[in-house]
Amino acid sequence: FGKSFNQSATALLSIGALLLIAMSGSLLASAQPRNQSYGLGVPKTAGTGGATRGNLPQLVMLVPEDGAKTMSNRPTFYWYVGEAPFRTTFFLRDTNETGAKTVYRLEAEAKKAGLYRVTLPESARLTNGQVQRWQVRWQDVRGVSQVDVASAVKLEPNPQVQTAVDRAQNDLEKARIFAANLYWYDAFDAYTRWLEANPTDKTARQERAELIKAGFQSSSSITKDNLNVLVTTLDKNIPQQIALTTKD
Numbered sequence: 001f002g003k004s005f006n007q008s009a010t011a012l013l014s015i016g017a018l019l020l021i022a023m024s025g026s027l028l029a030s031a032q033p034r035n036q037s038y039g040l041g042v043p044k045t046a047g048t049g050g051a052t053r054g055n056l057p058q059l060v061m062l063v064p065e066d067g068a069k070t071m072s073n074r075p076t077f078y079w080y081v082g083e084a085p086f087r088t089t090f091f092l093r094d095t096n097e098t099g100a101k102t103v104y105r106l107e108a109e110a111k112k113a114g115l116y117r118v119t120l121p122e123s124a125r126l127t128n129g130q131v132q133r134w135q136v137r138w139q140d141v142r143g144v145s146q147v148d149v150a151s152a153v154k155l156e157p158n159p160q161v162q163t164a165v166d167r168a169q170n171d172l173e174k175a176r177i178f179a180a181n182l183y184w185y186d187a188f189d190a191y192t193r194w195l196e197a198n199p200t201d202k203t204a205r206q207e208r209a210e211l212i213k214a215g216f217q218s219s220s221s222i223t224k225d226n227l228n229v230l231v232t233t234l235d236k237n238i239p240q241q242i243a244l245t246t247k248d
Contacts, residue, residue: 038184038215039066042096042131042152058082059138059147060222060230062115064215067096067152068184071162073125075153075185077118078192078239079136080230084113087143091135092124096152100133109141115237117189126155153185170194172204179211187211192239205235 044065062078081088089107093100104124110116126132135150161181168174175190191208195201209231216227 036182037064037066037218038068038182038211039064039218040068040131040152040154042066044220059136059149061134061136061149061151062188062212062234063151063153063184065151065219065221067131067154068215069154069156069182070126070185071155071157071165071178071183072186073128073155074120074122075126076189077120077134077153077185078115078188079117079149080115080234080237081110081138082113083138083140085109085111085141087139087141088116089137089139090118091133091137092120093133093135094127094130096131096133110240115234115239117192117239126153128155128157130154171197172201175204175207179207184211184215196238209235 059082060080062080077090087107087109089105091102092104094103095101104120106118120126131152131154133150133152135148138147138149139145158181161177161183164177165174168177171190171194175187175194178184178187178190188208188211191204191211194204195208198204212231212234213227216222219227222230
């Protein structure tokens with residue numbers, strides 16, 4: 001009887017452990033957090049986040065004004081450009097200071113407005129635990145007008161979240177896990193890539209819209225009306241990976 005009891009108890013404990021793992025996985029992939037911030041809480045400065053003209057965004061970084069964290073040492077950064085043609089320069093700096101050293105710089109010219117993105121190459125990996133600055137510069141093709149916007153990024157790995165992401169079946173599941181754990185950059189990228197492949201998924205589109213609104217809820221550079229315009233505009237745009245030229 002004692003042996004049978006021990007075997008039964010062991011089996012029950014094993015089942016309980018599996019249930020706890022399943023529950024923790026479901027919590028990791030639960031709906032987006034409420035009353036929590038995606039931002040890092042770093043001080044906002046002039047040119048943080050974006051610039052608008054009228055009801056349309058001229059240049060907006062798709063990230064909370066006070067930055068956000070990522071699980072990836074080579075995240076994908078997104079921004080929206082509302083005026084074209086234009087020249088753009090992308091900077092990654094080693095810290096979040098205004099005059100911080102540039103560790104990666106890219107330049108390009110584009111002929112149309114839209115959503116743009118850049119994924120860091122192997123040579124420009126983020127530093128674990130360091131708050132770094134990324135910056136986008138917009139210039140008209142004549143070089144007369146220029147707008148600079150910037151935000152912060154922090155590489156903050158989480159083994160538990162990574163395990164849940166590794167078990168996810170697709171980008172939508174990954175997006176929900178990232179969003180539930182406040183990993184803005186990864187959530188926005190995963191939602192966007194899912195929508196590229198599944199453009200008729202209204203639920204995913206609404207979840208991405210909620211992510212954007214949650215990230216921009218305390219923005220000082222974009223009004224509520226402009227934010228609604230931005231969300232609607234992004235729904236009509238397929239991200240463009242522009243051909244960028246590295247500058248030393």
